[in-house]
Amino acid sequence: MVQLLDTGNLVVLDHNGTNKNLIWQSFDYPCDTLLPGMRFGKNLVTGLQIFLKSWKSPDDPSIGMYTHRMFTDGYPQHFTCQGQTVLSRVGPWNGLGFSGFPTSTPNSIYSIQNDFNHNGLYNKFELRSSVLARIIVTWDGKTLILHWIERTKKWVVYEDIAVDICSQFARCGPYASCSINKHPPCSCMEGFEPINPKEWGESDWSSGCKHKKPLNCGDGFQKFTGIKVPDTQRSSYNYSMTLGECEMACKRNCLCTAYASLDIRNGGNGCLIWFHELIDIREYDTNQSLYIRMDASDLEAKGRVIIQSVSNEWKRIFIILLSISSVVFFLCALAYACKKKKKRHRMRGRGKWKHDLHISDRSMCLEQLDSIQHFSLRKVANATANFSTSHKIGEGGFGPVYKGVLEDGQEVAVKRLSETSQQGLEEFKNEVVCIAKLQHRNLVKLLGYCIRNSELILIYEYLANKSLDFFLFDETRCFMLDWPKRFQIIHGIARGILYLHQDSRLQIVHRDLKAGNILLDRDMNPKISDFGLARTFIGCDAIAKTKKVVGTYGYIPPEYAVHGHFSVKSDVFSFGVLMLEIISGKKNREFSHEDHSDNLLGHAWRLHNDNKSIELMSACLSITCIVPDVVRSIHVALLCVQNNAEDRPTMLSVFSMLVSESVLPEPKQPAFYTGERCKEIQPPLLSKQYMITNVYAR
Known part of the structure; x- marks a missing residue:
């Protein structure tokens, strides 16, 4: 009997009276896709390996050159391979998730279940919500988690297992760690030095590092925290041992190079021991600790240095405090009094601090x-x-x-x-x-x-994730903002501005919308901040004039910069600039191009007229982009940055255009577009006051 289950599993059953015995199932032989409910790993009884195989090309489903599989030599872990060459590694299961892959920890959308026993070693992909999702190995070797978007009727990338420079397997060689927050990303771990300093100086880190001093069997261990554990292919493990017993087992074996807990929950359980060079380590924000065998003299010297340093420091502090405490107190009191007097005098003169x-x-x-x-x-x-x-x-x-x-x-x-x-x-x-x-x-x-x-x-x-510009304009962190996240951020900002302009009790013009004033919460949801320069409109007021121009160059519309006129259309202009920056990953003021001297607005205008708008998109989005959505967003942004304020749409129209598929009007020439690089606007009247915000990193 053949039956197709609701899960997508095609099964062959053998009727034996009232019982149905499973003979064969398609879930044991996946191609490039892992569906919810499917297992991934190895059957230890039959030897059957369940793994993903890529297509040969986007339109050729025959078996390609890439695979994603579980290696069961040593402690099980996942690898993406091109033939026999390892491209990237997902660290082993640590009780909470995969080491070095924080997105596998519990979330509201999906979970990864671990099932290791004497019959088999498996991980299982299960959904926690109504979201449709699947894991796929693409024809060009990427391992992705995809979500189905009902509005667009398309699959979009939710996560990419290898998204940064440290995802390449063994990039930094033995005993070296990789960090996306360092330049260069590779560095020797404490107590180690480069094997080939010349190669390291030339940014070739593959040779790795070595112990500064030769090891002896009686050496000790140094603790390293916040890392992805090394390759476990030549390791051994024991579920019942404590961390203390694990240390003793490693000490007794002179070939042991390091040890760690198998399960990091509840202080650590189980034992994982390495017997080879430690490869493919990277820094990660995790509770995982690794204990590496080090030369005993180094550990003793380090301990003596720390103790001696602390002792000397306390002695020095005590002597200083005892001898000059009265003088310091007098000077501090005098400085504070002078500072207060000077500050009050300055604020009175400015007429601001009353x-x-x-x-x-x-x-x-x-x-x-x-x-x-x-x-x-x-x-x-x-x-x-x-x-x-x-x-x-x-x-x-x-x-x-x-x-x-x-x-x-x-x-x-x-x-x-x-x-x-x-x-x-x-x-x-x-x-x-x-x-x-x-x-x-x-x-x-x-x-x-x-x-x-x-x-x-x-x-x-x-808000834990700082501001939008922290990720947007950094060549490494930009990969954390894929297209779905950026599109979500654009929508969130638009909703916030629409509320200020139309739905709040007072109609508010922000006047300083920019990437640095968009904060991101833990889920990357945007929140507009810094309302110190905002102004309210009451009743039928539609436009106002000021002698004090405030804001940030690059986001200020021409009618405000030149004449001091501001309205809700001023925020629409700033939002259009912000949209182009989110899509391109480039700052409007700092944009440059080898073929012309336009700013970002002018460059986007050129590409739109040549039907090449997609070329504006950041290279970080090449994997995850939805081309129609990107092109439409650029079109809407160009409508927002038109030179004349009356030509720009309202935020209600902007939001409607972003969420619908209606036909868009053609944008007119953007502000500051002259065919040459836009020079900073200088105040035409020296009697006016200008307060322009400088941009700082958050």
Whole structure:
């Protein structure tokens, strides 16, 4: 009897009375695709290996040259291979997921189940939600997790197992670690040195590193944390041993080079031991620890150095504090008094910081903030270790931003007005009042504020992934933003601006939309921040004029930069620039091209007119892009950056165009397009005030 199950498994059954015995099933012989419910690994009884094989080409389903399989020599792990050549490795199962592959940890969409027993060694792919997903090995050797998007009727890439420079197998050679946050990415581990320094100097790290001193059998072990464990093909393992027993087993065997826990849950269980050079190590944000055999004299010397260093440091500190404590205290008090006097004098002259001088102004400000939580300066200082530089995570026009932890354990972002800021009480009140009245998932959430003497402080929710520009313009981190994520970010920003322009109680123009003011939460959802320069419209007002032009060059529309006119169409222009930057991965102001001297807007306009818009797309998106969506997004962005404000669509129209498949109008010439590189706009009237934000990394 042959039956096709709802899972997609074709089975052959043998009827034996009322029983049905399985004779054969298609799930044991996959081609290039692993469906939910399928096992992946090896049957230890029959020797059957279940693995993925690529197609020969995109339209030829015959067996290609790439495979993704489980190697069962040593402790089982996954490899992507081209013939017999290993291209990349997914580290072994550690109880929570695969070592060096954090996306395999539990999530709301899918799970990877581990089933190792005497009958077989398997991993099983299971869905946790209604999302349709599959794992595939492409004809050109990529191992991808795909999701079905019902709106577009297409499969899109959710995850790519090998997405960065450290994914290449054994890139840095033995006893070296790879890190995407370092340049160059390869470095010898502590206690090791390059085997061939000349090759390392030429960026050829394949020879790897060696111990600085020859090993003896009586050596000890040094702990390394936060890494992907090495290749386990020549390792041995035991599920019942503790970590202490694992250490003793490695010490007794002079061939043992390192050991680690099999299962990192609950402090570590099981034992994994290596008997060869340690290859394919990379730094990763994980709790996995590796204990590497080192020369005993090195370990002793390191311990003595640490102890001696700590002892000497305490002696030196004690002598210094004992001898000059009174002098230091006097100087600090004197410096603080001078600083306060100078700061108050400067703020009075600027006419911005008046709550120290006029009680009525301060009372008026506090009345406006009644609905928002007030934090004491002591609580804010404690949360940020007294505004320690180690807690600083960024800086903007208002001042530095610190990461803090409140007494209840809540993480917060603390923005403190700096002494050199061109902003002051007006911008402080403006930001607090604006955000306090806004509630939207794509706007940053204000938790409270602090006013104390000369201190003006804002407390926000903490967003773990910093700002959009942190990923967008970095040649390594940009790979973490695939096209689905970027499209999601574009939609989120559009929803946030639409809320400001139309759906909030007050119509608000942000006036400083840019990549640095888009913060990302743990799931890469965008949140618009920095409302210090925002302005509100009341009633039928549609446009306003100011003598004080604020914002960031590259995002400011021409009518605002030249004449000081701003409206909701000013934000539409900034959003269009931001869209082009998200798609291209290039900054508008810093863009250059070998064939012409246009800025990013002009380059996009040229490509659109030549029907080559897709060439604007960042190379980081070549694998994951959906071409029609990319081209449509560029078209919408060009509509947003048209020279005349009245030609630009409203944010409601922009959002509708992004989520629909309607026919789009042709864009007119973008702003600042002259066929030559756009020069920075200079103020035509020297009497006007200009406050342009500099861009800082968060």
